[in-house]
Amino acid sequence: MHELSIVMSIIKIAEQQANAANATVIEEIELDIGTLSGIEMGALDFAWDQAVNQTMLQDSIKKVNRINAKAICMDCNTEFVIEAYYDSCPVCNGHLLDIIQGKELRVKSILVS
Amino acid sequence: MCATCGCGTGSNTIIQLAGNEHQHGDHAHTHAHNHPHGPTARHDHDHTHDHNHEGQKTLIDVEKDVLNQNNMLAQRNRGYFDAKNILALNLVSSPGSGKTSLLERTLKDLQGQMEFAVIEGDQQTTNDADRIAATGTKVSQINTGKGCHLDAHMILHALQGLKPAENSVLFIENVGNLVCPAMFDLGERERVVIISVTEGDDKPLKYPDMFHSSTLCIINKTDLLPYVPFDIEKVKLNAKKVNHHLEIIEVSCTSGEGLPLWYNWLKSKVLLPETI
Numbered sequence: 001m002h003e004l005s006i007v008m009s010i011i012k013i014a015e016q017q018a019n020a021a022n023a024t025v026i027e028e029i030e031l032d033i034g035t036l037s038g039i040e041m042g043a044l045d046f047a048w049d050q051a052v053n054q055t056m057l058q059d060s061i062k063k064v065n066r067i068n069a070k071a072i073c074m075d076c077n078t079e080f081v082i083e084a085y086y087d088s089c090p091v092c093n094g095h096l097l098d099i100i101q102g103k104e105l106r107v108k109s110i111l112v113s
Numbered sequence: 114m115c116a117t118c119g120c121g122t123g124s125n126t127i128i129q130l131a132g133n134e135h136q137h138g139d140h141a142h143t144h145a146h147n148h149p150h151g152p153t154a155r156h157d158h159d160h161t162h163d164h165n166h167e168g169q170k171t172l173i174d175v176e177k178d179v180l181n182q183n184n185m186l187a188q189r190n191r192g193y194f195d196a197k198n199i200l201a202l203n204l205v206s207s208p209g210s211g212k213t214s215l216l217e218r219t220l221k222d223l224q225g226q227m228e229f230a231v232i233e234g235d236q237q238t239t240n241d242a243d244r245i246a247a248t249g250t251k252v253s254q255i256n257t258g259k260g261c262h263l264d265a266h267m268i269l270h271a272l273q274g275l276k277p278a279e280n281s282v283l284f285i286e287n288v289g290n291l292v293c294p295a296m297f298d299l300g301e302r303e304r305v306v307i308i309s310v311t312e313g314d315d316k317p318l319k320y321p322d323m324f325h326s327s328t329l330c331i332i333n334k335t336d337l338l339p340y341v342p343f344d345i346e347k348v349k350l351n352a353k354k355v356n357h358h359l360e361i362i363e364v365s366c367t368s369g370e371g372l373p374l375w376y377n378w379l380k381s382k383v384l385l386p387e388t389i
Contacts, residue, residue: 021171095353105178105180
């Protein structure tokens, strides 16, 4: 349900940037969303459709780059893709992991005119 | 208009101190800033704009964290806490795990040993703030309306009314929800996740974000262990799988079992000067 707050923040960031560039239309928005960012894509899409009404993002194309989470095992130094925080190292089965990628949640770019 | 952050009134969030002193609701808003461009439009100030003529598209590299605004406000709160040597703790759990009961008991047991202040977060009612106020502790209630979590902005405004004392401990009791509050830094020094033995022992696996972002896990209602199929070793193992840094303390607010461990943890954090 926090996805609505997230969408509102995205709209705010995009409109600020578009206004600063004196643009009137945001044609495209590109988002980086990691698989461990805490965002449920279904909920984000649902909130998006409601929230962008009467904003500069109303007719924008939304591009989402899903970034797969990666971790390094602190026991055996293996780097691997993880789907959940509780995944274990595929080599030594350890849980001492350093997550190096996958928590991204950012507005990467907007295409304005 | 709020002079601190520029927000206006009119949102659904209500912040009030126990005793019914009202603060204004907080609400962030922005104003779109459009200039007319035409033969009659005049600019009487000297600045330049990148003009986008029709048909011309510009790609703007934004590269901005969506939670940036919340995180900046959280850091402001953190600076306030550091300057006043306030230990701020964000208490998170599902509804009904015993957050308020744990607070009531803690405030009574440690009365006179430490100074406390409390911020209560709930969708509706001042019930929790009333329970805390009955212990004689300063408390501010945030009602989020339809909101499912507290954010740094709400805390900033609650602090303006609450004014917690220097060298005190500030408990922030978040909205009962194991999902959404995980994403929002409030400026706390430690995040404490509370789970009770009447819940499932796979909860850390079902709600990993919260257990991953917390530093202490309190397992509450241990007096009920004989009556429920809750495997305490399994829950600890599951929690450690999600977050190997997580400290775990088992308590019962009813029998008092384990509470000295929690109190010692609190005292150790108060004595620990923040290292930067």
